[in-house]
Amino acid sequence: APYADLIASAAKQYGVDPALISGVIESESSFDPNAVSRAGAKGLMQLMDSTARGLGVTNAFDPTQNVMAGTKLLRQLLERYGGDVSLTLAAYNAGPGAVSQYGGIPPYGETQKYVPKVLAAMQRYAPSQIQAFRSVPQRSEQWR
Numbered sequence: 001a002p003y004a005d006l007i008a009s010a011a012k013q014y015g016v017d018p019a020l021i022s023g024v025i026e027s028e029s030s031f032d033p034n035a036v037s038r039a040g041a042k043g044l045m046q047l048m049d050s051t052a053r054g055l056g057v058t059n060a061f062d063p064t065q066n067v068m069a070g071t072k073l074l075r076q077l078l079e080r081y082g083g084d085v086s087l088t089l090a091a092y093n094a095g096p097g098a099v100s101q102y103g104g105i106p107p108y109g110e111t112q113k114y115v116p117k118v119l120a121a122m123q124r125y126a127p128s129q130i131q132a133f134r135s136v137p138q139r140s141e142q143w144r
Contacts, residue, residue: 002031006063010071021071023121033063045070089115
C-alpha cells in the first residue's frame, strides 16, 4: 500500500490498526496527498483546517503531518466510543456532535455510505498490514 511505512509508524505511535488508517486514507483521498474536498478538507486523511490546527498540523498537505494527526484523531475517537470502529468512523466523517445528536451513526447519506466503505477497505488492507501492527510489543503469555 502507498505510504505503508508512514501508516505503520502512525499505527505504532497511537495504537491504531493500520488497516483502519489505510481504509480511511483510501476512502478520504484515494492516497492523494494533495486532495482537497468540496468542504475544504485537505491531504491524505482529509483534515479540515480547524481540526488540523487543533492537532498541531502546520501543513495539511504534508503526508507525515496529515497521517500522524489523522491517526491521533482516530485514537481519540476510538477512546471516546469505547473502541467502536463504526461510531469512530461516523464521528470522523460527520463529527462527534452529530453522533451524539443521533445516538449513533447519523442519518446523513454521506456518512451512511462512508462507514461501510471504510470497513470494506479495512478488510482489503488487514492481511497485508496486520503484521506491522502486531509487531507492537505485546504482553508475553508468561506474564499472565
